[in-house]
Amino acid sequence: MGEIMNHAVTRTSRPSNDEWSGGEPSLLVFDVNETLIDFESMNPLFEEIFGDRRVMREWLGHLFMYSMTVTLSGLYEGFFTLGQGLLKMVGDVHGVEVTDADVEEIRRAMRTMPAHPDVEDGLTRLQDAGFRMVTLTNSPSDPRGPTPLEHAGLARFFERQFTVETVRAYKPAPQCYHLVARELGVPPSSCRMIAAHVWDTIGAQSAGFAAGLITRPGNAPLPVASLPRPDLVAPDLPAMADLLVGRRRS
Template sequence: MNQNKPVSTLVFDVNETLLDITTLEPLFDRLFGDPAVLREWFAQLILYSQTMTLSGLYTRFGKLAGGTLKMIGSIHDVDITDDDISELAERIGTMPAHEDAVPALTLPRDAGFRLVTLTNSASAASPTPLERAGLGGFFEHSFSVESVGKFKPAPETYHLVADALKAETSELCLVACHLWDTIGAQAAGWHGALVTRPHNALLPAEEVPVPDLVAPDLTELADQIVRRWKST
């Protein structure tokens, strides 16, 4: 088998990469008087999703998101009600697409790349968050870590996609705004493309994989992808 085929499939992360999580800020502003607490919550959500996987445990990402909000409430001495948890779930399910998402998806699709998604979130009934955001039609398949019961960046999550698509790892490139995600993909033999949205950056440390491509917005990143690996 040829392990050095050029990239033909782009695997997009969803939350924050394609969908704008800053639309959750009004909830955090109402609860904590500071919309920036969103970032504290999100960092803890990722930390504990990875902790669950490293510990051999699993619960749905949505359940973990609600529990993490309650935990942050305890830290800040704020009572979190069931209605608050419901509002969080509603806002997560209706996040809009980033302004650069449609042009960034159109360019590689029209160039012949296969487009799929891989998310920590559980499978959702239609319409999905991507469909609500107007992006669902770009993707031939949406993968969830739910089927392997391990959160990214566990190797099994990336193997899930490769196996389902019957693709060699060199043909796959993860597109994400989280370096921990591209690190996991590259460790699994994929390529990595990083969009440095606010609050996300490279980690200059020894042995930390550097993404193949880096750009400050998704449209520029898509342009780099097409120029480097345009399908023929």
């Protein structure tokens, strides 16, 4: 068995970072949560509930981790429902009673977060440059009301809003990215993921996309040579737009 396993390992080769990047993509696929929408807007709620606004980051980290766990386990639960359950779990960890009213406040806040201040400017530049743009988010649609993107006033920039609930798997599962390419009738190599999280850009590049990383606070490139790295990195969306427009003109 050991010889078989060793043989399997030696047959597996990692592509170079150049091989992870295809030609210049024509379609921009935007992540929504944290990339466009500002989760820090919920800090006052967490300070009110837990006495410490830093718990928001702890909860958000759990939300990303457990969404991936659910997918890897072959299960599915909606992002907002998962987030509300994790709020009570974090409350148990901190010895804080999280009431139904607290959960409702977080549910409402998750649907009504504002955009980052730089986003409208960046999207306007890309729209004016003629880029085709869509979104791909872990957040579900809501037939009863506006999506977080619509509430933030950003929906007008995008021709489609894709959600992982369609494939019942969370990013960075490859079927999430393939959904976009399939629905729009383009090859994955024609798509570029724009996200603030390296786990999202890795997933997209592994599915055949190119990627651009926005290094919002708390995010940075992952310097591991065997893993795909975004070929564009910028601190905010206007800077990313400048890189994309410059590359198109060159």
